Amino acid sequence: xxxxxxxxxxxxxxxxxxxxxxxxxxxxxxxxxxxxxxxxxxxxxxxxxxxxxxxxxxxxxxxxxxxxxxxxxxxxxxxxxxxxxxxxxxxxxxxxxxxxxxxxxxxxxxxxxxxxxxxxxxxxxxxxxxxxxxxxxxxxxxxxxxxxxxxxxxxxxxxxxxxxxxxxxxxxxxxxxxx
Amino acid sequence: xxxxxxxxxxxxxxxxxxxxxxxxxxxxxxxxxxxxxxxxxxxxxxxxxxxxxxxxxxxxxxxxxxxxxxxxxxxxxxxxxxxxxxxxxxxxxxxxxxxxxxxxxxxxxxxxxxxxxxxxxxxxxxxxxxxxxxxxxxxxxxx
Numbered sequence: 001x002x003x004x005x006x007x008x009x010x011x012x013x014x015x016x017x018x019x020x021x022x023x024x025x026x027x028x029x030x031x032x033x034x035x036x037x038x039x040x041x042x043x044x045x046x047x048x049x050x051x052x053x054x055x056x057x058x059x060x061x062x063x064x065x066x067x068x069x070x071x072x073x074x075x076x077x078x079x080x081x082x083x084x085x086x087x088x089x090x091x092x093x094x095x096x097x098x099x100x101x102x103x104x105x106x107x108x109x110x111x112x113x114x115x116x117x118x119x120x121x122x123x124x125x126x127x128x129x130x131x132x133x134x135x136x137x138x139x140x141x142x143x144x145x146x147x148x149x150x151x152x153x154x155x156x157x158x159x160x161x162x163x164x165x166x167x168x169x170x171x172x173x174x175x176x177x178x179x
Numbered sequence: 180x181x182x183x184x185x186x187x188x189x190x191x192x193x194x195x196x197x198x199x200x201x202x203x204x205x206x207x208x209x210x211x212x213x214x215x216x217x218x219x220x221x222x223x224x225x226x227x228x229x230x231x232x233x234x235x236x237x238x239x240x241x242x243x244x245x246x247x248x249x250x251x252x253x254x255x256x257x258x259x260x261x262x263x264x265x266x267x268x269x270x271x272x273x274x275x276x277x278x279x280x281x282x283x284x285x286x287x288x289x290x291x292x293x294x295x296x297x298x299x300x301x302x303x304x305x306x307x308x309x310x311x312x313x314x315x316x317x318x319x320x321x322x
Contacts, residue, residue, distance in 0.1 A: 152210060152213060153212075156212055156213060156216045159216050159217070159219070159220050159228075159232075164223075164224075164225035164227065164228055165227070167220065167223060167225065167228040168225065168227040168228045168230070168231045169231070171217060171220050171228055171231035171232040171234075171235050172231040172234065172235060174213055174216075174217060174235050175217075175231070175234050175235025175236070175237070175238040175239065176235075176238070178209045178213070178235065178238050178239040
């Protein structure tokens with residue numbers, strides 16, 4: 001019962017957040033979020049509520065090359081493994097993982113960093129040395145998705161990571177960068 | 180005029196050389212260190228690491244990794260064997276024919292099927308690309 005109520009609550013919050021960023025200018029993709037919008041986004045990425053953190057990190061139209069100011073807050077989120085109902089991240093989440101797969105703020109942040117692009121590479125490479133295995137794994141994934149040659153040597157080192165899930169993700173990333 | 184034909188031929192030769200040279204420089208080859216490291220990862224203690232390493236080597240398609248992939252055909256994990264076969268099929272290495280023929284007698288039907296497809300690819304009968312990435316682990320999220 002409690003978990004269903006929580007899911008409902010998560011869904012409602014997710015919808016609200018999605019709505020907040022679905023203003024015509026932003027969703028048309030012509031206008032990038034203003035510095036003021038971006039500072040509100042960064043504040044919400046640090047919200048104590050994981051649903052808010054995921055919902056904001058998932059807002060697709062916010063994170064592009066001009067949202068580099070959000071990189072530090074997103075990098076901090078990479079180690080955040082609190083599972084949230086997938087509805088919060090609706091559109092693209094359901095498409096790839098199906099309804100039952102929970103999503104974490106760390107995964108959502110990794111995708112946002114990929115959307116920001118090239119400026120995320122160096123902070124992600126640094127995260128490969130994070131003490132948190134979850135953060136290292138999410139960073140390895142993002143580096144594979146970013147398809148940037150600068151990540152090759154650091155990812156080769158991650159093939160010797162003490163955590164198996166990081167090693168697997170690094171192997172995947174090296175294959176994703178090739179060709 | 181033979182001389183103008185010669186000039187034309189020379190220009191053509193030069194331009195093909197320049198073009199191929201330029202292309203070789205703009206498309207960076209996968210560093211040998213990547214292939215060596217992934218070949219080592221085929222011997223990792225964790226099966227998921229071995230699967231992902233085989234997938235990555237299949238993407239890279241380097242002849243340099245074929246020996247390591249052939250060794251992976253004896254892996255205890257059937258998904259690793261399947262993924263290694265998929266990679267060998269993409270590399271189209273004739274060197275792997277014996278190992279693939281042996282894999283036709285694998286205990287697992289999917290491994291046997293992959294081996295048949297890989298052999299078809301090596302012999303140039305298409306064979307298609309049946310397993311582009313059969314093991315996307317939950318962590319390897321498509322983008």
